[in-house]
Amino acid sequence: MVTIKDIADRAGVSAATVSRVLNGDPTLSVGDVKRKLIIETAESLNYQTPRNRLGKRLGAIAIVHFLDPAEELGDPYYVGLRLGIERRCKEQRINAVTVRRDQIGDQNSPGPSVRAAIAIAAEPSDDSSWMAPFGQNIVFADCTAPNRKFDTVETNLRDAMRETLTCLDSNGAKRIAFVGLGKELNSEHRDEVRYAAYCEWMREANRFDASMCKVSNDGGDRHWERLGYGLTVDLLDNVVQPDAIVAFNDGVAVGVYRALQETGRSIPQDVS
Template identity: 45%
Template sequence: MVTIKEIAAAVGVSSATVSRVLNYDSTLSISTRKRQAIIETAEALSYATPRARNRANQQGLTKLALVHFLAPERELIDPYYVALRLGIERRCAMLKIETVKVYHTDARPDATLLQDASGVIVIGRHDEEETEWLRRHARQIVFADHVPPDDRIDSVAADLPAAMEKLLVALAQRGYRRIAYIGWGDRRAQAFVQWMTAAGWFDDRLFRSGDNTEEGGYRLTREILAERRPLEAIVTFNDSMAIGTYRALDEAGLAIPQDIAVASFNDISVAQFLNPPLTTVHLPAEEIGETAVELLLERVGGRELAKRITLASQIVWRSSTRLQAGKNP
């Protein structure tokens, strides 16, 4: 497991600075560049080096345009997407493929950036109109972390409904019944409602959707606590929201997991440094990025039939949830 000290040494800052950045301390005065370096280094040191692969498939793919659905400053709020991007960039560096990053703005990117590239990888969700525009201007295109409805387009993503069901089953086995959810209304939220309803445990007053940031997690957790409903655990959309949940529970004088457990998604580097360390579903961000590059290589090599690849998730149990029914760590 990577340590804060190792991250600090790699970036050239103090351990205290790393800790404050990873815990989203809004009072810390630090440049955006330095903050980005800390977050990227934390993700990079946790990265498992991909196995060497045959480079013969590289022929024809010399330049890749990377289109991100987030602006640079928004990407730093959720290091999961930093890890996904690093997975793409590392695989490209290994294969000597040039990458050009195109971040989200209010306007569409310059079409020539896409047309000049051998292929395009699109990170995150884009609506149907944006997807069609991107497909029209790209020679070859792959979506990473989003499955567009257009079945002509390659994509790779984690199976979020299966991940949510896996987490809820495991929490139930540990004795949790009154479980709240905060986050976006995406596929994992839909899976939460379906599974909890089937179990007879769903309470719509313990379900909130909103901004998937640390501040959003703080605000939505406070709203749920204000309902004064019996509550045993909170599942958050991502680890960034979980940090806000920790803060709200601490302000309310509630201990984790003795009073309320917390579980989340993504397994970003921050999760292991929280107090207590956060139970979270590891979504394979780096592997999604690597696989997107492999799909693009296949397309450039002549494959015509579209592929949709789904990668599995894994629960990383830490002490923000009890280890078994009735027993806290």
């Protein structure tokens, strides 16, 4: 197995320099010619970083998707999330096998070589029997884990909403509406966080107006565009018109855009 020292000896540099170049250390000051020589030497010797060698030992990772293909296509965010995970696994030389929740256990799916999983769109209330083949080797991607034994990677939706509202406010928007899913109570549920944060910020600014809140408790089987369109049509019937609209997600935003376009409003001239 090729070592850092082998590359250093061949390139005529120190092992520390080789290690820092191959690990992409941004603080390292080394000339482009020397950097190129180190990388080409490593490639010619078929050197693999410990991370890539670990990827081969891991075998494969299951991407466990809780949305069926039609639901996923209806929510571009989850398409991008899955593709991003698959791309990163490929970069790390880890074989990623995408399986649907109901496929686990059928015909040996996802297979005995799969020892870990990344879950997408899981809900705390979902049946946890699917987790058995992976033990504790599960990461929940932008969804809530059933307990603290598992790692979760999530977006801070509350802070993101507050930053969005602050930005709109600083740019002169005063009548900021919210369109999408949400119920101010039960704000611990992931789908409620955005709306709860919106209400919180608007009340702190003494600007809360219930007529500017067009929300539904039902995602309509993730037909987000249809939901956004219908709620925005209702919003535009108000006597007081919004000068900015915050959409629950990308799909809802498409519906908002269509409703504004059909009613002759321009973005961002009339509504941000």
